[in-house]
Amino acid sequence: MTLVAKPLCVCIQQHGIPIDSVTFAAFVQFEWNLKSEISNLK
Amino acid sequence: MPVPMLFMALGIALLAVDPVAQMPRLTIKGHTKVVNAVDFSPNGKLLASASDDDTVRIVDPTTGHLQRTLKGHTDSVLAVVFSPDNAKIATASADHTAKVWDAESGKLLLTLTGHQDSINSVKFSPDGESIATGSDDDTVKLWDVSTGKEKGELKGHTDSVNSVAFSPDGKVLVSGSSDDTVRCWNLETRKLIRKLKGHTDTVNSVAFSPDGSLLASAGHDETIRLWDAADGSPDATLGGHNGPVKALAFSHDGTLLATASDDGAAKIWDLSDNAEAAAFQGHADWLNDVVFSPDDTQLATASDDTTVKLWIIPEPKPAAADKKNTPEKKAPEKPAVIDKKTTTEKKPTTEKKPKK
Numbered sequence: 342m343t344l345v346a347k348p349l350c351v352c353i354q355q356h357g358i359p360i361d362s363v364t365f366a367a368f369v370q371f372e373w374n375l376k377s378e379i380s381n382l383k
Numbered sequence: 384m385p386v387p388m389l390f391m392a393l394g395i396a397l398l399a400v401d402p403v404a405q406m407p408r409l410t411i412k413g414h415t416k417v418v419n420a421v422d423f424s425p426n427g428k429l430l431a432s433a434s435d436d437d438t439v440r441i442v443d444p445t446t447g448h449l450q451r452t453l454k455g456h457t458d459s460v461l462a463v464v465f466s467p468d469n470a471k472i473a474t475a476s477a478d479h480t481a482k483v484w485d486a487e488s489g490k491l492l493l494t495l496t497g498h499q500d501s502i503n504s505v506k507f508s509p510d511g512e513s514i515a516t517g518s519d520d521d522t523v524k525l526w527d528v529s530t531g532k533e534k535g536e537l538k539g540h541t542d543s544v545n546s547v548a549f550s551p552d553g554k555v556l557v558s559g560s561s562d563d564t565v566r567c568w569n570l571e572t573r574k575l576i577r578k579l580k581g582h583t584d585t586v587n588s589v590a591f592s593p594d595g596s597l598l599a600s601a602g603h604d605e606t607i608r609l610w611d612a613a614d615g616s617p618d619a620t621l622g623g624h625n626g627p628v629k630a631l632a633f634s635h636d637g638t639l640l641a642t643a644s645d646d647g648a649a650k651i652w653d654l655s656d657n658a659e660a661a662a663f664q665g666h667a668d669w670l671n672d673v674v675f676s677p678d679d680t681q682l683a684t685a686s687d688d689t690t691v692k693l694w695i696i697p698e699p700k701p702a703a704a705d706k707k708n709t710p711e712k713k714a715p716e717k718p719a720v721i722d723k724k725t726t727t728e729k730k731p732t733t734e735k736k737p738k739k
Binding site: 366 | 625626646664666669
């Protein structure tokens with residue numbers, strides 16, 4: 342079984358959590374970089 | 384707690400309370416890792432998906448039932464495409480090869496070797512006789528489908544080539560690269576026709592409109608850009624995604640453009656006014672690819688969440704409907720569409736996408 346942790350930015354989009362788009366975009370970028378780093382470590 | 388663990392814990396916690404408000408028509412599971420690409424056969428009978436689990440799964444798009452699995456690549460499969468006559472499937476992999484398979488039997492027909500790094504994109508020419516591949520070795524290569532021999536190389540990009548596309552008449556090839564440019568190549572002379580500059584970060588995906596008049600490119604800078612294919616002049620910039628735009632596809636009637644992003648959403652844009660017409664959300668992770676079904680009634684999306692989802696496209700807006708010649712198009716049974724939930728202020732992307 343593969344456990345998939347949903348990125349916070351995806352959750353924010355899907356729940357319609359009110360957040361300004363600049364902060365949201367920063368979330369996406371940060372999580373993307375984080376995921377890339379984790380992927381590179383594998 | 385380390386930062387990655389914190390984010391995983393928070394993500395899982397939010398996942399647990401997700402009310403599952405939006406449902407796609409079908410979620411296709413089976414891959415054990417990230418799904419990088421998806422494509423319908425031109426006759427609509429098969430759907431192929433390519434994954435980091437090194438396989439390609441072929442399913443019936445009506446039921447999602449597995450028909451066969453293509454095994455042979457020794458690393459992530461990054462792209463998959465059907466030939467125009469439905470008979471063959473081409474795949475591109477991080478193992479530095481592209482492969483051609485018999486779509487009916489799943490038998491491996493050819494292995495294309497020559498690239499020096501991962502191959503990110505593969506496309507058949509409109510006549511089905513050639514294949515183009517784009518690679519992390521910064522080149523585009525052209526291959527003879529009947530022999531598997533390399534028959535040309537297009538050099539000029541200064542970073543990874545992430546996407547390639549043939550013009551509908553097969554005379555021009557367009558490529559998108561991590562050097563932030565889109566380049567158009569004359570396939571007779573193998574010379575560069577023009578370089579399209581505008582994106583401020585990696586170009587992830589490129590496509591020609593079905594009539595060949597428009598070029599579209601999707602970037603890590605969160606924008607989609609439309610270009611006049613005849614002269615390369617910028618036509619429009621579409622903003623609305625809040626993350627890197629990973630893939631795009633024109634509908635077969637040319638009235639709509641679909642895009643997929645790391646913000647977790649796929650969107651449809653009405654090309655009559657370049658306005659966002661619909662958004663599709665439901666994947667639990669970033670999206671990697673999007674494609675229209677041959678009859679333009681469904682979208683297929685591929686995601687890091689290891690699934691492929693099929694979505695019913697809602698009835699087109701009046702402007703788009705006027706341009707369509709398909710009055711018999713079926714009404715959607717269960718649209719999985721939501722309204723926009725975030726504003727469209729833009730923030731320039733400041734960090735460079737790392738090379739794979």
